[in-house]
Amino acid sequence: MPYELEEAAKVFGCTPFQAFRQVVFPLVLPGIAASAIFTFVMSWNEVFAASVLTIQHRTLPAQVFNHPGTIVPGLPICRARFYADPVDDLHLYHSALFVQYVGSDHQVIAH
Numbered sequence: 001m002p003y004e005l006e007e008a009a010k011v012f013g014c015t016p017f018q019a020f021r022q023v024v025f026p027l028v029l030p031g032i033a034a035s036a037i038f039t040f041v042m043s044w045n046e047v048f049a050a051s052v053l054t055i056q057h058r059t060l061p062a063q064v065f066n067h068p069g070t071i072v073p074g075l076p077i078c079r080a081r082f083y084a085d086p087v088d089d090l091h092l093y094h095s096a097l098f099v100q101y102v103g104s105d106h107q108v109i110a111h
Contacts, residue, residue, distance in 0.1 A: 001027055044086070 001024060009019035050062035 040086070040090070 005023050005027070006016075006019045009023045010016070014022065047061045050059050054062060
């Protein structure tokens, strides 16, 4: 990111923190979001890879995925919540952001 953008913000009276919050952060946010989504998908898929490639000495998520009722009697419900909650939470958060975006005449909303 060009340093001139931070300098321009300082010329207009922003403190260094305000320059970061109002200029730098909105510009780097798409990269951070893309990295977060990529990391989430890769770690989520790791459970399936671990369950396929390991037979003995499995990690807990792979063991829960492959043998849902053998570890703890009530585990199938826990397993369903374990796999569904992160995706549901991500969907609800992005739905709320979308509603804010559409309701604000398509302007970027700074949090």
